[in-house]
Amino acid sequence: MDTAAIIPALFPRRFGRGYPVAVRGEGVYLYDAQGKKYLDAAGGAAVVTIGHGVNAVVEAMAKQAHALAFVHSSQFHTAPAEELAEHLRRLAPGPLAQTARVYFTSGGSEATETALKLVRQYWLERDQPGRYRILSRWQSYHGSTLGALALSGNQRRRRPYAPLLAEFGHIAPCYCYRCPLGLEFPSCGVACADELEKALAADAERSVAGFILEPIVGATTGAVPPEGYLQRIREICDRHDILLIADEIMTGLGRTGRALAVDHWGVVPDLILLGKGIASGYAPLGAVVVAEKVWRALEQGSGGFEHGYTYQAHPVSVAAGLAVQRYIAERNLVEQCRRRGDSLAARLESLRELPFVGDIRGKGLLQTVEFVADKKTRAPFPPAERIAERLGEELCARGVLVYPMKGCADGWAGDHLLLAPPFVIEESELDTIASELRRALGSLRGGAGRGAHGAAL
């Protein structure tokens, strides 16, 4: 027998564990080859907004593929790319809605890389070649390619690749449940925003070109900033004349109950990164919304952007994105997301009294539950206990898919689950999420989870 034949060809995310084979999706449900049904309470990874299996999107993609599957963006533009760009900029705040231009990519990391290079080229066009550093925050995530990972502040994801990462500088996160400055809102006066001011004041060579942040943090903490934080950040960027980049790859296009997360605070960034929700997972697609002052600098300077991807503005991907965004607009699904988000938050609040439930935070259908070993001190569990992963596994066994993450406390320890179901989820399904989470917590507490620290989980 040929032993090579028994080695599976597909490279998995993780060796040593099995993956069910998914065969079908419908609404908020996924089905595997064994016929098992899963409630997709994470939308994959905060990707799926309109639900699985929507015919209108599939038909738009098929129609586009039949008519024209590919052209290179150096030779042609296409109607769906132009229409989707117009649609996306109309969703952007302030003057961006009329004057921004949209650069399409094949996903979030590519959008971050594009922004990194665009900011650099902007300063070259402005005759300030010394500016190249983009500051960011610890405990953040901006993508897995090397430029995007250099900006990211998630220790666990950075460490293996540290020798390959450029060091641009990180400031403290805005994370009220674990304030890095040991302060409390509102008496803190959002001092964490002033960390940016301090970093810029220390930039004697004036090498900082921009600042990137997730307005509401996604996978790494789920932290929501308090009133005034984002406005202060905008004001600091303006005062120091640096570009503000909002990474809305997870939060954008309705996920937090508004078109963009920055809309909760009325802030207008210079660049907005989009991904995930644009095409709701029907096709790989990301985008960078670029303010006029940035694209004009290139237009009036060297005349082009020294950057590009073979598959940027791929016709089938943008056709999928356009069909998804039309579907959302026609059904007012952003408003539905806001209402369902409030319902989900209320149901999760009922879990707050349970042992080990430390914090519940979020906006719209982007909600996070953080677990702690000690509710009083907020001490996290030792990472070896794999609390978030085990809860994720238990919930998966119960047919509910969530997004477990570790490292929220300090980059290493800390456990939380991200919940980000499609906007079309029903109230009864939100009940299922909350009740199954309660049961999963209960079964871990009663079961084998007596960890090294002695507490039963």
Ligand SMILES: Cc1ncc(COP(=O)(O)O)c(C=O)c1O
């Ligand atoms: C905030 C944020 N930025 C960037 C990315 C990277 O996007 P992608 O995985 O599509 O490359 C992600 C993905 O999770 C994200 O959540």
